[in-house]
Amino acid sequence: MTDSILTALALLCLVTALLPAVLAAVNLAALRRPMPETGTGLVSILIPARNEAGNIDATVRAALASTSVPVEVIVGDDHSTDATAEIVRAVGDPRLRLVSVPALPEGWTGKNHACSHMAGLARGDHLLFLDADVRLEAEAAAAVAAQARRTGAALVSGVPRQRTDTLGEMLTVPMIDFLLLGFLPVPLMRRLPDPSLGAACGQLILVDRAAYTAVGGHAAIRRSLHDGVRLARLFRAAGYRTDLVAAAALATCRMYDGFTQAWAGFSKNAHEGMATPRALPVWTLLLGCGQVLPPLLILAGLLGLVPASALALAALALALSLATRTAVTVAVRAPWATIPLHPAAVAVALAIQWNVLLRRERAGAATWKGRSYPVSGG
Known part of the structure; x- marks a missing residue:
């Protein structure tokens, strides 16, 4: 490459590093931990569980330890073959119900089916869907319910x-926060109804239970493997507000145990995320x-393979990139x-998406929790 092309490439690096840096700064200022308020409305905490014997006890006990708001906890045992059900029964709290999820109908994904079944049994004004590996802090349920009341978000x-x-988890999981904070304009999300x-x-x-019922709940996204994105867009398309909060102080989650699990999990979600011919x-x-x-480029510059101008621009881009990651890491x-x-x-992350x-055309399906689901060729 000529020096001018290398310099232009380094300038592009700087520009593309600047976008998430600016958005992260704006979003970190906009996203706050919600403060709990004492409420009288029941919050139903709904936990789909399929072979979660290693997680479910701590998750259920943390949910039952919720303060400032009354809660019920429903665990949907989705045909587990381990001790999940026995562990839940042993907790022995009157606010806790263990329900058996019916057989998975054709055209549904397992999590959506379990969530839909539990929602139909819940009594709360608000439904808090919680993965089986998430540990709530005591005030978390009250805090997110209070945020919904304050903002009118459904x-x-x-x-x-x-x-x-x-190491494998640190090479994969942190991208969740980086992509959210670096590429979603939260102030615009709150201002505009665009799904x-x-x-x-x-x-x-x-x-909100009434809004959930009105939009069709998980049944309306029954085929989806990416309920986070699909459910929020479903609500917004129906005219309801959605909101995000800083939740690092509200709950803790260990999504995956090692690189192999993480690769498989993020591959599952990629089918409805970046991995499309237009987006990727x-x-x-x-x-x-960015x-x-x-x-x-910096390594190449140190070896004398790129001009000083390109090296300087690349160094600025790297500094901006790492500063953004540092700010997200702290937050x-x-x-x-x-x-x-x-x-x-x-x-x-890019390797997962491209893979x-x-x-996709050869595999034709995504596999998770022992089940295979057909995916679109997108």
């Missing part, structure tokens, strides 16, 4: 603090140039090791 969600105990601005984290979603080239440009390419209470790992984490897109 759906409130947030990303729990993500536990990443292995495309809707976003939620499927690990923790609180909905754009995301590759934005993320590849987050992955700068350190490579979401992620491990400090995720900061130097950030360019590699972005590269892994899903390129294999």
